[in-house]
Amino acid sequence: MPEIAIAERAGVGADGHPRPTEDHVVVLDNAVLVLDGATSSEPSQPPGGWYAERLARRLAEDLHVAPEADLTEVLTSAIAALTAEHRLQPQRSPSSTVAAVRWLEDRVDALVLADSPVVGFGGFGVDVVSDDRLARLRRRGMLQTGADVRRRRNAHDGFWVAEADPGAAAHSVRRSWPRADVEAVLLASDGVSIGVDQYELFDWREVLAVSRADGPDAVLAAVRTAEKQDPDGERWPRPKRHDDQALVVVDFESGVIQGLP
Incomplete structure (x- = not known):
């Protein structure tokens, strides 16, 4: 079992007021999941945190039963089950990013859907597993309105995220x-x-170094400090x-879990 260190902080809502975090972290015997929920523009729909929590729970249950199962197939099944159970509709439902790391005897697997990255360190150097489709669309000014987001969510000219379309997992x-070869x-x-x-x-090597020296919350604090110095987003x-x-650090050099309640 690697050492796992976790840090979490809630942000604020679009109105600037504090609210519960919509990020969810799950630690299993041989896997870690990080999900970041996003609320639908439909006011009748539950919030993104509701969706992320339930998808995380379903993924955890399925991986507990089949710890070596293909990650894409597990995600496809979990999205389908949640969609059917709650009668969710594509383009009108809350959604979530998915970042998963799973270690087996011979390998370490990573899966990323939407903008929650996984970064591997080891004999191969620094390998950033990221899905930059959302970022590219934002840079091109193609996600200016809620209608833009709905039109490009889980579309071949857009971006892919866990929502009410199980086929998104294949992307x-x-x-x-x-x-x-994996160090962390x-x-x-x-x-x-x-x-x-x-x-x-910082770069990702520095994120790992700071996390090891001072704990991953020090990384979160540095980001918050920068944001407080730019309160209006100028x-x-x-x-x-x-x-x-x-932020979760999975370190394959020892075996203590830190940061869990």
Whole structure:
């Protein structure tokens, strides 16, 4: 069992007021999941945190039963089950990113759907497993309105995310590394990865180094400090001052779980 260190902080809503985090972290015997929920624009639908929590629970149950199952197939099945159980409708339902890491005797597998990256460190260097389709669309100004997001969600000219379309799982970004080559793996929600990708506070090697030296919450604190220095988003335009944050460090050098309640 690797050492697993976890840090989480709630962000604020679009209105700037505190609210419960919509990020969810699950630790299994041989896997870690990070999900970041997004609320539908339909006011009658439950929030993104509701969806992320239930999808995380279903994924955990399925991986507990079949710990070596194909990750894409597990995700497909979980989305389908949740969609049927709650009668969710494509383009009108809450959604969630998915980042998963699973270790077996011979390899470490990673899966990413939407913008919660996984970063592997080892004999292969630094391997960032990321899905940048959302970021590319934002840079091109193609997600200006709620209608834009709905039109491009789970569409071939758009981006893919866990929602009410099980076929989205097939568009996940996957990676497998020989277990003997893996030193550590990070999983992050975009409230953390923004510190690397947009704020450029550190690179991923530095994120790992800070996490090992001071704990992963030190990384979250650095991102929050930068955001407090840019409260109105003038330097770094963003939809809300502070997003939810989740960072998990899976370190294959020892075996203590830190940060769990």
